[in-house]
Amino acid sequence: MSVTIDITGLPPERISFCPSPLAELGNALHALSEPAHHARLHAWTTSTAAALKPELADRLHEADFMWRSARSDFLMPAQPRETLAEELDDLDRMDDETFVGAALEITCFIGNTGRPVPSPLVDASSRRRALDLAAARGPRQAAFVDRMLAEPAATRAWIRRLLEDCEDAFFGDTWRRVRVQLAADARHKTELLRRKGLAEALTAASPALSLEQDERGRRIVVDKLVQRRTEARGTALTLIPSVFGWPHLFALYTPGWQPVIQYPVAAHEVGGTESIETVKLRLEALAHPLRMNLCRTLVRGAHSTGELADVYGITAPEVSRHLSVLKKAGLLTTRRRGRYVLHELDHSAVARLGSDFLEGLLR
Structure with a gap:
């Protein structure tokens, strides 16, 4: 399964790598609302959440459906700017129907129809x-x-004030620290x-990104657990680096x-690239x-x-068949010692599947 972006005929100059303060703020807010997704940000999420004024924390909770699970x-x-204020100005120029439909993420619940979904401001079923x-x-x-649908202009102003207050409270300092790294990454990918x-x-940005080309055209394939398709023909494509986005793509x-x-700039530093x-x-x-039992021994x-066959009371060919499955999945390492081939569990590969499983094997 994957997200496929058709870029047939799109000239290279219409493909850009550029950081975005608004996108990074969205990631930071997601990390605050779902800290378990972002173990490497534990120190930041803990200290930032502790320093939030109760009133701001309360407003963030009220609006967190815009960045928590979707x-x-x-x-x-699509057109990142230098400052958050400039990007918020761009949002102010968006019409109410488009903004409300985007804010409420209606499209992600309708299915892959390939057609624009009516805004809930004008369509009763969407509402x-x-x-x-x-x-x-x-x-x-x-x-x-309900307030957004009844008073979209006032609610949009409320959302802007909320994001501006986040910049004043914590994101302004955070952005000054990370934007240099993001700009450097964008320059590197552009080069x-x-x-x-x-x-x-694409490969440098993320192993989950690839380019396909055949007689039907050129496509960017994003390796994700969804099946969707869109196209950038006649428009453009923007790739946004993120520090706070890891492990999400x-x-x-x-x-x-x-x-x-939007891709995480540091995804290559810790596993998760399979x-x-x-x-x-x-x-x-x-x-x-x-095979679970074999893993418990091999860990x-x-x-x-032969040793494994003796331990589990089965034939060597049967052990070999199970080891072959584990090896094909990339869970084993092997080495030769004299005339013997020794097998061992790859701890790092298993750990990336889940620490509970690895700890259970070692228990």
Whole structure:
């Protein structure tokens, strides 16, 4: 499964790498609302949350549906600016129907129709859907969405003030610290694009990004657990680096919107770069009870096929078949000692699947 962006005929100069303060603020707010997603940001989320004034924390909670489990489209600007104020000015120029539809993330619940979804301000079914979804999230969110639909201009002004207050309270200092790194990353990817081509620049941005080309055209493929398709023909494509986004890789594919990809600049520093297919292979390999038992032995040290056969009372060929599955999934390392081949569990690969599983094997 993947998000596919058709870029057939799109000239290289219409593809840009550029940091965005609004996008990074959206990621920072998501990290504050879901700190468990961002273990490497634990110190920042803890200290920032502790320093928030109760009134600001209360307002952030009221509006967190825009960045907690889904990312509102307006938080990924197609034309990033130097400052948050400039990007908020761009949002002010967006018409109410577009802004409200983006803020409420209606499109992500409708399905992959490939057609623009009517705004809840003008479409009764979209309105009912928005209110139903908000009610499921709790009374405060329901009241907020009801207010947005009844008074979009006033609610938009409220959202702008909230984001400006976040900049004053914590994000201004944070942005000054990270924007240098983001700008450097964007320059590096732009140079790769110019000198070595788009495929090289995409791979450098994230192993989950790739370029496909055949007789049907050129496509960027984003390896994600969704199946969506959009196109950048005749428009442009923006790629936004993010420090606070890791481990998430976002792709804006809403019909009628310019495609935007937001990638984590430090994803290569810690695992998590395997494809979805590799993760699937690993989970399937570990689902067999005998292979689970083999892993429990192999996590403690290297063993030969014969040793494992003796331990579990099965034939060596049967052990070899199970080891082959684990090796194909990238969960084993092997080395030769004389005439013996020794197998051992790859701790780092297993740890990336989940610390609870690894700790269970070692228990």
